[in-house]
Structure formats: structure tokens, C-alpha cells
Amino acid sequence: MKAYLHSIATELAARVQSNDELVAGVEGWTADRIRTKTGIAERRIAAPDETAGDLCFRAAEKLIAAGNIDRSTIDALIVCTQSPDYFLPSTACVLQDRLQLPQTVAAFDVTLGCSGYTYGLWLARSLILSESAKNVLLLAGDTYSKYCHPKDLSVASLFGDGATASLITDQAANVWAEIGPSVLGTDGRGAPNLIVKAGASRQPTSEIPSDRYLHMKGAEIASFAVSTVKGVIERLLDKVGLKATDVDGYLFHQANPVFVQRLVSAYKLPPEKVPVGLASIGNTCSATIPMLLEECAQAGRFKPGQKLVLVGFGVGYSWAGTLLEWKKS
Amino acid sequence: MSATVDQVLDGIAECLQVSRSTISPTTVAADVPAWDSMAVVELVFMLQRDYDLTLPPAQATTLTSVEAVLKILRDAGKLA
Numbered sequence: 001m002k003a004y005l006h007s008i009a010t011e012l013a014a015r016v017q018s019n020d021e022l023v024a025g026v027e028g029w030t031a032d033r034i035r036t037k038t039g040i041a042e043r044r045i046a047a048p049d050e051t052a053g054d055l056c057f058r059a060a061e062k063l064i065a066a067g068n069i070d071r072s073t074i075d076a077l078i079v080c081t082q083s084p085d086y087f088l089p090s091t092a093c094v095l096q097d098r099l100q101l102p103q104t105v106a107a108f109d110v111t112l113g114c115s116g117y118t119y120g121l122w123l124a125r126s127l128i129l130s131e132s133a134k135n136v137l138l139l140a141g142d143t144y145s146k147y148c149h150p151k152d153l154s155v156a157s158l159f160g161d162g163a164t165a166s167l168i169t170d171q172a173a174n175v176w177a178e179i180g181p182s183v184l185g186t187d188g189r190g191a192p193n194l195i196v197k198a199g200a201s202r203q204p205t206s207e208i209p210s211d212r213y214l215h216m217k218g219a220e221i222a223s224f225a226v227s228t229v230k231g232v233i234e235r236l237l238d239k240v241g242l243k244a245t246d247v248d249g250y251l252f253h254q255a256n257p258v259f260v261q262r263l264v265s266a267y268k269l270p271p272e273k274v275p276v277g278l279a280s281i282g283n284t285c286s287a288t289i290p291m292l293l294e295e296c297a298q299a300g301r302f303k304p305g306q307k308l309v310l311v312g313f314g315v316g317y318s319w320a321g322t323l324l325e326w327k328k329s
Numbered sequence: 330m331s332a333t334v335d336q337v338l339d340g341i342a343e344c345l346q347v348s349r350s351t352i353s354p355t356t357v358a359a360d361v362p363a364w365d366s367m368a369v370v371e372l373v374f375m376l377q378r379d380y381d382l383t384l385p386p387a388q389a390t391t392l393t394s395v396e397a398v399l400k401i402l403r404d405a406g407k408l409a
């Protein structure tokens with residue numbers, strides 16, 4: 001039994017927010033500074049009444065239409081989001097109905113951010129290898145812009161809103177890639193470094209306005225990434241018996257283009273093996289890796305047989321690396 | 330690699346994107362407007378890239394002076 005990535009579809013929030021628009025009225029920031037420091041030229045912003053669930057829904061409909069996928073064959077639905085439609089029920093339950101999936105489907109949310117897609121691949125593959133499912137619809141989407149204070153450009157400049165839909169299947173026909181093993185990890189000591197403190201059960205309300213918005217300690221997050229991602233790659237390669245020279249591509253969580261380039265440079269990885277993207281979308285959290293993967297697939301960047309290492313890392317702290325063997329010609 | 334103080338100061342100036350003359354062994358973040366949280370991120374990457382030195386996340390917050398950077402390198406035996 002094997003698990004395959006059949007295809008991916010991407011859906012972006014419609015509104016484009018330029019750096020010029022973002023910095024208007026905010027002292028100490030310029031559009032050029034944002035572009036230079038992050039590589040982000042513009043970002044997608046969800047409408048006030050548009051949720052991650054809506055974006056996931058549209059991505060799923062695109063995927064189903066493009067692949068002529070029979071909805072009745074989907075037996076598991078995983079929605080990875082940190083921007084759920086409601087505290088309860090889960091967004092997956094809402095989307096089971098909206099997508100008209102069978103009532104026999106197992107549907108649940110995974111509340112992870114930047115590591116969410118690689119966790120989702122691990123989970124979907126595990127369901128298939130254990131013969132618990134044959135076709136898993138993996139949706140990853142977020143609307144972090146709604147968590148960002150409009151004047152806090154240290155975060156508002158980075159995040160964009162969008163979603164992806166991926167079909168993970170046990171059938172080898174016409175697939176993009178075979179999904180290999182994963183390595184995963186968690187360090188909850190990093191929880192305060194990327195957090196929305198107020199609004200949930202621990203702190204339902206706060207008199208401190210900033211507690212209701214996304215708070216990020218950038219230096220700690222960068223240090224976490226630098227100190228973690230290399231180990232994830234090494235653990236994964238050790239697990240699957242490959243050497244670094246066997247890897248044809250590294251697809252990292254796209255925190256922002258400059259961040260990824262700095263990581264490449266810090267690890268002395270061959271830049272040509274590390275695609276960098278989403279400069280006009282922003283950091284869409286769990287959706288950055290599948291968006292980049294789709295972009296690469298459409299561009300014909302990978303050849304059959306090539307080995308790709310995917311690494312998601314961030315909020316939690318949480319991280320996961322997954323091996324793909326490319327199949328699509 | 331082992332670096333001289335001058336080489337480290339060059340690297341810090343590059344991370345902060347300021348003139349080299351702005352940076353001395355006694356410079357602290359408060360002296361340089363460009364020494365913000367994004368600059369600290371650049372310093373974290375520089376330490377890994379140029380000195381193969383991985384900082385524990387909590388230590389990243391201590392990168393608020395040239396002396397702090399030099400001390401980290403000195404303690405790691407990376408300063409000539």
C-alpha cells in the first residue's frame with residue numbers, strides 16, 4: 001500500500017493589498033523597506049465576511065472540477081486551519097455539508113499553522129497505509145490578516161489569505177507524487193512567541209487591545225527556524241536512507257521570500273534546489289507549501305523520480321518534514 | 330571559522346544595512362535606529378551562515394549590542 005498526492009488546487013482571497021497601501025499612515029515604515037526586508041511586494045486579504053472555510057471550499061471545488069473527482073469516493077476530510085469559521089463545530093463538519101461529501105466521511109480539523117500541511121500529509125498517508133481511508137481531501141487555509149492589527153506592520157506586512165485543496169489517494173494513476181515518510185516535532189516553550197492571547201478560553205477578553213491581535217517575536221522565531229529546520233532535514237534523510245546529494249528540491253514553509261533565502265544561505269544549500277515564492281501572496285501559513293508545490297508543478301519544475309523534502313515549521317513551535325518522490329511528467 | 334573583531338563589525342553593519350563607520354565595539358541597539366527586530370533576525374542568520382553558530386531561540390533576544398554578538402562568538406571560540 002502506498003499513498004500519493006494526486007493534485008493540488010489553490011484559491012486566493014480576491015483583494016490585493018500593496019505595500020504602499022499598507023504603510024499609508026503608519027510612521028516609520030516604507031513600502032520599499034517591506035519589500036527589501038521581506039521580499040513581499042503585495043498580499044491577498046480576505047473580505048470582512050470571507051473566512052478560511054470559504055477559501056477552502058472554493059479550493060476544494062476547483063480541485064474536484066479539475067480532476068473530475070467523484071465526491072462519493074472521498075472518505076476522509078482534513079481541514080488544517082487556525083482561522084476556523086466557529087469555535088465549534090469544526091470547519092471540517094461545516095465543509096462536509098457545503099461540499100456535499102458523503103455522510104460516511106471522517107471529517108476533522110487540525111489546528112496547526114505553518115507546519116500544518118506536512119502534518120496533514122503525514123496524517124493522510126497514515127490513514128491510507130492503515131487502510132482507514134482510500135481518498136483523503138486535505139484542505140489547508142488561513143486568514144491571518146484578520147488577526148493582524150493594521151498598524152502592526154511587523155506582522156501585517158507578512159501574512160496573506162488563501163487556501164489549498166489536495167487529494168491524497170491510494171491510487172497511483174495520474175498522480176503528482178508519492179508521499180514518503182515524515183518526521184515531526186513540537187516544542188511548546190515557543191507558544192508565547194507567536195500567539196493571539198485573547199479570545200479563547202484561557203483569556204476570553206482582555207483590556208489590553210494588543211492581546212486580541214497576533215503577537216510575534218521575530219528574532220525568537222527566526223532563531224527557532226534556524227536551529228530546527230536543518231535537524232528536521234537530517235532526521236528525515238536518515239529515516240529514509242538518503243544523502244543530501246540525493247535531494248532534488250527543498251520546499252520550505254514560505255514565511256517570506258527573504259527569510260527562505262536567508263535560510264538557504266545559512267545552511268549553504270544550493271539555491272537552485274530551493275524554490276522561493278508567494279512574493280505577491282504573503283505568508284498563508286499552512287497553505288504556503290502546497291501553493292509553492294502547485295506553482296512548481298504548473299511550471300514543470302520537477303521530473304519524475306526526483307526526491308523532494310518538504311519542511312513546515314512555525315507557530316507552536318511545531319514542525320514536520322515529509323519526503324515526496326515526484327511522479328508527474 | 331574564526332573571525333577578527335573587525336570582520337564581525339563588518340558583518341553587523343551589513344546586517345543592519347548601515348555604514349561601517351556607525352558600528353564600533355561599544356555600539357548598542359539604541360544607538361542605531363536600524364537595529365530593530367528585523368535586524369536581529371539578520372544577525373541570527375549571519376551567526377549561522379558565517380560562523381556555523383546556532384543560537385537557542387531565547388538567546389536571540391540578547392543580540393542588542395555589538396558586545397553581545399562578540400561575547401557569543403568569543404564564548405563559542407569563534408573569535409580570533
